Each structure stands twice: as C-alpha cells, then as structure tokens.
Amino acid sequence: MSAAITTPPAAPTVSRLERLRQQLLSRADSLPTAAALVIFVLMLAYGEIAYGRIFQLSTVSNLFINNAHLIILAVGLTFVIISGGIDLSVGAIIALSSVCGVILANAGWNAGLVILVMILIGSTIGLVSGVLIQYFDVQPFIATLAMMFLGRGLASMLSTVPVRLDEASGILLLGTKIKLIDGPKVNDLVITPGVLIALLVVAAAFIILHRTRTGRTVYAIGGSEHSASLMGLAVVRTKLFIYVASGTLAGIAAVVYTARLGSAQNITGIGWELDAIAAAVIGGTLLTGGFGYVLGAVVGALVLGLMNVLITRDGSIPPEATTIITGGILLIFVLLQRAVISRQRE
Amino acid sequence: MSTDATSRTSMLRTLLHRPYFWGLIAIALLLAVNSLKDPSYLAIGYNANTGSLVGNVIDILRAAAPIAMISVGMCLVIATAGIDLSVGSLMAVAGAVSMELLASAGGSAGAALAALGLALLLGAVLGAVNAVLISVVGLQPFISTLVMMLAGRGLAKVITGGQNTAASNETFRWIANGYVLGLPVVFLLAVLIVIAVGLLVRRSALGLMIEAIGMDPRAARLAGVNRRGLLFAVYIASGALAAVAGIFASASVMTVDVSNTGYQLEMDAILAVVIGGTSLAGGKFNITGAAIGALLIATLDKTVVFLGISSSATPAFKAIVIIALCLLQSQRVRDLFRARRAKTAPVTSDAPKEAVAA
Numbered sequence: 001m002s003a004a005i006t007t008p009p010a011a012p013t014v015s016r017l018e019r020l021r022q023q024l025l026s027r028a029d030s031l032p033t034a035a036a037l038v039i040f041v042l043m044l045a046y047g048e049i050a051y052g053r054i055f056q057l058s059t060v061s062n063l064f065i066n067n068a069h070l071i072i073l074a075v076g077l078t079f080v081i082i083s084g085g086i087d088l089s090v091g092a093i094i095a096l097s098s099v100c101g102v103i104l105a106n107a108g109w110n111a112g113l114v115i116l117v118m119i120l121i122g123s124t125i126g127l128v129s130g131v132l133i134q135y136f137d138v139q140p141f142i143a144t145l146a147m148m149f150l151g152r153g154l155a156s157m158l159s160t161v162p163v164r165l166d167e168a169s170g171i172l173l174l175g176t177k178i179k180l181i182d183g184p185k186v187n188d189l190v191i192t193p194g195v196l197i198a199l200l201v202v203a204a205a206f207i208i209l210h211r212t213r214t215g216r217t218v219y220a221i222g223g224s225e226h227s228a229s230l231m232g233l234a235v236v237r238t239k240l241f242i243y244v245a246s247g248t249l250a251g252i253a254a255v256v257y258t259a260r261l262g263s264a265q266n267i268t269g270i271g272w273e274l275d276a277i278a279a280a281v282i283g284g285t286l287l288t289g290g291f292g293y294v295l296g297a298v299v300g301a302l303v304l305g306l307m308n309v310l311i312t313r314d315g316s317i318p319p320e321a322t323t324i325i326t327g328g329i330l331l332i333f334v335l336l337q338r339a340v341i342s343r344q345r346e
Numbered sequence: 347m348s349t350d351a352t353s354r355t356s357m358l359r360t361l362l363h364r365p366y367f368w369g370l371i372a373i374a375l376l377l378a379v380n381s382l383k384d385p386s387y388l389a390i391g392y393n394a395n396t397g398s399l400v401g402n403v404i405d406i407l408r409a410a411a412p413i414a415m416i417s418v419g420m421c422l423v424i425a426t427a428g429i430d431l432s433v434g435s436l437m438a439v440a441g442a443v444s445m446e447l448l449a450s451a452g453g454s455a456g457a458a459l460a461a462l463g464l465a466l467l468l469g470a471v472l473g474a475v476n477a478v479l480i481s482v483v484g485l486q487p488f489i490s491t492l493v494m495m496l497a498g499r500g501l502a503k504v505i506t507g508g509q510n511t512a513a514s515n516e517t518f519r520w521i522a523n524g525y526v527l528g529l530p531v532v533f534l535l536a537v538l539i540v541i542a543v544g545l546l547v548r549r550s551a552l553g554l555m556i557e558a559i560g561m562d563p564r565a566a567r568l569a570g571v572n573r574r575g576l577l578f579a580v581y582i583a584s585g586a587l588a589a590v591a592g593i594f595a596s597a598s599v600m601t602v603d604v605s606n607t608g609y610q611l612e613m614d615a616i617l618a619v620v621i622g623g624t625s626l627a628g629g630k631f632n633i634t635g636a637a638i639g640a641l642l643i644a645t646l647d648k649t650v651v652f653l654g655i656s657s658s659a660t661p662a663f664k665a666i667v668i669i670a671l672c673l674l675q676s677q678r679v680r681d682l683f684r685a686r687r688a689k690t691a692p693v694t695s696d697a698p699k700e701a702v703a704a
Contacts, residue, residue, distance in 0.1 A: 086488070132669070132672065135678060136672060136673060136676035136678055136679070137676050137677060137678070138672045138676065139626050139627070141429070141488070141626065142616070142620065142626055142668065142672060143672070145613060145616070145668070146665045146668040146669050146672070147665070148613075148661075148665075149613070149661035149662065149664045149665035149668065150661070150662055150665035150666075150669075152658075152661045152662070153658075153659045153660065153661035153662020153663065153664070153665060154659075154662050156656055156658035156659040156661070156662070157655075157656070157659045157662065160656050160658050266658060267658075274492065274496070277492075281489070287486055287488070287489050288486065318503075318504070318507075318508065321500055321503075321504060322500065323496045323497065323499050323500035323503075324496070324497045324500035324501065324504070325500075326496050327493045327494070327495075327496035327497035327500065328493075328497070330489070330492070330493050330496070331479075331493045334485055334489050334493070335483065335485075338483065338484060338485060
C-alpha cells in the first residue's frame with residue numbers, strides 16, 4: 001500500500017520540473033533584467049571584499065547622487081528603445097540646455113524660470129525629432145543624429161569655455177546635500193533634491209509605461225507599428241509623446257547635472273547617449289523594441305556607475321581601458337538577450 | 347548643332363536627377379559664399395619648391411580624402427541595411443598602431459610599408475569581428491559596431507598607453523603631405539580607391555548582390571545570394587578603408603591623438619552617404635554620391651573655419667544640411683511639390699519644353 005502511494009508522486013516530480021522549466025521559459029523575457037540585478041549584487045560583493053567600504057551609506061549615496069542624471073536619461077531612452085526607435089540627441093540636449101541655463105541664470109533670470117526654460121529646450125528638440133520621424137518618415141537614427149549635431153553646435157555657439165553658475169543662484173539648491181542619517185565620520189546617508197527628482201521620474205515613468213494605455217501602446221509600437229495602427233491604437237500621438245518625453249527628460253537631467261556641478265560647457269554630455277543606451281540595454285530592454293522595464297534601466301545605470309566606482313577604487317585598471325570594459329559588458333548583455341530570444345523561438 | 351544642344355540638355359537633365367545633384371549645388375554655394383568674403387578664395391598658386399599646387403581648394407581636396415575613404419566603406423555597409431559606427435575608432439586604432447611601430451622601427455621605407463600593412467590588417471580584422479557579431483551571432487549592426495566603437499577607442503588608448511604618440515618617417519609622411527603632378531598624394535590615392543571600389547562593385551555582380559541582401563534578406567537567400575560571405579566582405583572593406591583613413595589622418599601630422607583622431611567621423615561618413623542619395627534603409631547605394639558627400643563635408647568644415655566661426659559650431663551647420671536633405675527626400679514634401687506642379691501644369695503645359703530648349 002505504501003508503495004502504491006509513493007509511486008504516483010514520481011510522475012508529478014518530473015512534471016513539476018517540467019512546469020518549472022516552462023515557467024522559467026515563459027519568464028525568460030525578464031532574464032536579462034534579473035541577470036543585471038545579479039551582476040549588480042556580485043559587483044557590490046566583489047567591491048566590498050576586494051576594496052572594502054562599498055556597503056556604506058556614503059558610497060551608496062554618492063552612487064545615486066553622481067548617477068541621478070544617467071538614471072533619468074536611461075528611463076527616457078527605455079521608452080524610445082521599447083518603441084523600436086533610438087534617441088542620440090540626449091547628450092547634446094544636456095550640453096545646450098545647461099549652457100543656456102547657466103548663461104540665463106547669470107544674466108539675472110529667476111531660477112524657476114531658468115529651470116523651466118532648460119526643460120523646455122529638451123522638449124522642443126524632442127518634438128522636432130518626433131515630427132521629423134513621424135511626419136517626414138526620417139529614420140529615428142538620422143533625425144536624432146541631426147538634433148545631436150544641432151544641439152552640440154548651438155551650445156558651442158553660445159560658449160566654448162566652461163561657464164560657472166553664480167554662487168547665489170537658486171538652481172544650486174537642487175544640488176544641496178541633505179543628511180538623512182548622520183553616520184559616524186563621513187559615513188552619512190545623503191540625498192540631494194536631484195536624486196529625489198530622479199526617483200520621481202522613475203516612479204512616473206513606471207506608472208506610465210506599465211499601468212496606462214499609453215504605455216501599452218509604446219510596447220505595441222515596438223512589437224509592430226503596422227499592427228498597432230491597424231488595431232486602432234494612437235500610434236502618431238504616442239510616438240510624438242515618446243520623443244518629446246525623451247527630450248524633456250534630457251532637459252530635466254540637464255537641470256539635475258548643472259545643479260550638482262555648478263557649471264556647464266559645450267562638451268558636457270559627449271557620449272552620454274551611448275551610456276544611456278547601454279544602461280537601458282543592460283537593464284533588459286530589447287534593442288529591437290517591444291520589450292523592457294523602467295526599473296531595469298535604473299539597475300543598468302547603477303551597474304555602469306558602480307563599475308566606474310570600482311575602477312577608480314582599483315586603481316590598477318588603466319582609465320583608458322574603461323571604454324573597453326563598458327563595451328564588453330554591453331556585448332555580454334546583448335549576447336544574453338540574443339540567447340534568450342533564440343531560446344524562445346524554439 | 348541641334349543634336350549637340352539636345353544631348354547637352356539631356357545630360358543636364360540626367361545630372362539633375364542624380365541623387366547627389368543637391369550635394370554639388372551645396373558645394374558650389376559654399377564656395378561662392380567664400381569667394382564673396384575673399385574674391386581670391388578660389389585662386390590656385392604654384393609652389394615651385396615643392397612642385398605643388400597651393401590654394402584653399404587643394405586644402406579642401408586634401409581634407410576630403412579621409413572622409414571619402416570611410417564614406418565609401420559606410421556606403422557599402424548601409425547598402426546591406428546595416429551601419430558601421432566603429433569607423434572613427436578604427437581610424438584611431440590604425441593611427442595608433444602605425445605610429446607606435448614607426449616610433450620604434452625608425453624612418454626607413456620598409457618601416458613605413460610595415461606600418462601600412464599592419465594598420466590595414468588590424469582594420470580588416472576588427473571589421474571581421476564586426477562581421478562575425480552581425481552575420482554569425484546575429485546581433486544588430488547598430489549595437490555590434492557600437493560595442494566596437496567603444497572598444498576600439500579603448501584599444502587605441504591601450505596601444506599607445508594613453509599617450510599621443512608621434513613618430514618621424516619621411517615615406518609615411520609623404521602619403522599625406524607629398525605631391526604628384528602638383529596634386530596631394532592623399533587626394534590621388536583617395537580618387538584611385540574610390541574608382542577601384544566603384545568599378546569592383548558596379549562592373550561585377552557584387553553591387554547587385556549587396557543591394558539584394560539590403561532590400562530583402564529572405565528573398566536574397568532564396569535567390570542563392572551568400573549573405574554571410576557578403577556581410578564579411580562589406581564589413582572587412584569598411585574596416586580596412588577606415589584604417590586607410592586613419593593612416594591619412596595620422597600621417598598628415600605624424601601624430602596620433604588617440605581621443606580625437608577620427609572622433610565622431612562615423613557621423614560625418616553617415617551624413618556623406620545620405621547626401622549622396624543612399625537610403626539608410628538599405629537596398630541601394632551610390633559610391634560617387636558618397637564621395638561627393640565627403641567633398642561637401644570637407645568644404646563645409648573649411649568654410650565654417652574660414653568664415654571665422656568656431657569650428658566646434660560646425661555640427662549645427664551639418665544638422666541644417668541633414669534636415670534639409672531629409673525633408674527634400676521625404677515623401678510628404680515630394681507629394682507637396684508634385685501637387686503644386688500638377689496644379690500649374692495644365693496652364694503652362696509648354697513651359698517645361700521651352701525651358702529645356704532655352
């Protein structure tokens with residue numbers, strides 16, 4: 001009798017394994033994001049063991065403070081990439097917007113007004129990209145490339161030397177450090193309004209992308225734009241929204257960055273569009289579109305930031321090899337995505 | 347005489363329908379603007395000491411040579427519906443490896459040849475890595491070459507140890523600064539390479555097959571086109587041409603600036619290709635157009651500096667050129683023009699003929 005009872009569960013064990021496999025496969029989409037999270041934790045652990053002082057409030061605070069702008073950019077890029085497009089203009093938007101902002105602030109403009117102008121510069125450039133892409137069938141790559149050139153060129157016309165913000169400017173308030181937990185020595189949990197803005201942006205983007213109709217449409221466009229428009233989704237409006245949002249977020253990132261640094265230059269933000277794309281991709285957003293997470297982009301940005309911290313701490317890695325490492329990490333994640341996709345096709 | 351006139355007008359008409367026609371007009375406009383500022387801008391003098399022609403136009407031709415090299419490579423890549431963002435970084439790698447070799451090997455002609463060979467080989471190998479990622483692994487061209495762009499710039503820095511290596515070698519210097527028949531050697535080499543590549547792809551079936559995989563990879567495969575082999579050929583060609591451009595760029599000053607040599611030149615190359623009438627969607631290409639696009643970019647660069655505008659503001663002017671070209675090429679604007687023409691046509695139906703005859 002006991003044998004009769006013990007034998008039947010043997011079959012369910014197999015099927016349970018099978019079910020687990022099925023579940024894993026159906027969840028394979030989120031594998032890259034999970035991998036990014038695992039790598040982030042591994043990097044933290046490695047840093048703690050090899051160099052020490054990583055699991056510290058001050059290190060974590062600095063990680064967020066120094067990468068707030070990258071998080072904001074990566075969130076914007078996530079929207080664009082999920083829809084199957086690309087935005088190369090964000091780095092140049094930061095240059096134009098921050099140089100403009102500093103010059104206006106130093107000319108005596110009200111800080112709030114300056115911030116509004118800085119953000120609107122981003123929105124305007126995003127809108128132009130969106131119109132070129134949507135109404136004139138220009139490829140996203142080339143339209144945002146044009147905007148990148150335009151932003152960089154205009155910023156260079158305004159100034160080719162670093163411009164410093166007046167000490168008294170209200171914009172700097174956004175970069176002030178607020179102590180939340182007063183730890184021993186310098187080990188404090190510090191936060192800046194800039195970080196809060198970044199977190200707000202993440203929360204808002206999360207709600208829009210994962211909880212609203214607009215968000216679903218973004219995914220649908222990335223899956224197949226043609227099908228999305230046949231289904232009667234608001235493709236035109238959503239695509240414009242995506243590029244305007246990306247530009248606006250770049251404007252916000254410019255505000256946060258300028259507030260932290262207190263100065264701006266025409267060469268600020270060179271290559272940041274690539275960092276932001278890398279962050280989104282590391283976070284599990286598929287470059288072909290149709291798949292991705294907002295929170296993944298945050299993890300991706302933090303992985304890149306932590307990598308810089310570790311390289312600085314290590315000291316033996318030549319700084320010129322940094323870009324090789326970034327490229328390598330990017331390649332690993334893209335290969336991972338590729339493997340997951342081909343797995344699903346089977 | 348009448349046949350002569352008609353053949354001339356028909357030639358004009360075909361020229362007008364060439365995709366790079368607007369590029370030529372833009373070059374002429376820029377030169378005209380420069381001549382307005384300085385009437386002797388177009389003047390070409392002769393320097394008896396070096397046996398060379400000197401003048402602003404010669405400078406433009408010299409500056410256009412490296413851009414033309416990467417544009418031709420980019421043109422082939424884009425025809426396969428791909429993109430190669432790594433050309434600028436590969437220029438730096440080629441410059442770095444040749445300068446390092448010359449700095450240690452000395453000034454003999456053999457060393458110059460070795461540097462040339464090594465740079466070309468490295469360019470081709472890195473191009474082949476791109477091709478493996480794209481055709482074997484199946485990654486998108488954009489991301490594969492983006493990785494190569496990041497890694498290549500790092501590789502160049504590692505090769506020189508982060509320094510800007512300088513070297514002296516007369517033979518190597520001659521490539522960029524020498525003259526044959528009064529014209530700069532770089533320009534003549536560039537023209538030769540453009541013609542060679544153009545003949546190779548247009549006189550054989552190669553060009554058609556490249557266009558075929560750019561148009562529809564599936565249909566091309568069903569027709570028996572070897573996609574993988576062609577992609578390898580195209581990306582290796584692009585890498586090797588980028589190495590040539592890197593040699594041109596570093597030989598002219600006999601220094602490699604690892605963070606600035608070829609910096610963002612991939613964007614210039616893409617722009618040159620678009621100006622030349624090659625669609626970024628792939629499936630067709632125009633080598634002559636890409637070369638003219640490169641010439642336009644060099645003219646634009648020189649004009650901005652000549653007019654006394656900061657050279658870092660050049661991108662804004664390039665942006666205006668890109669936007670104008672994209673608008674001219676877009677269906678919506680074309681329809682607008684066509685609609686207007688259709689509206690005016692019945693009233694002045696003879697006008698076009700008269701215009702042509704005149």
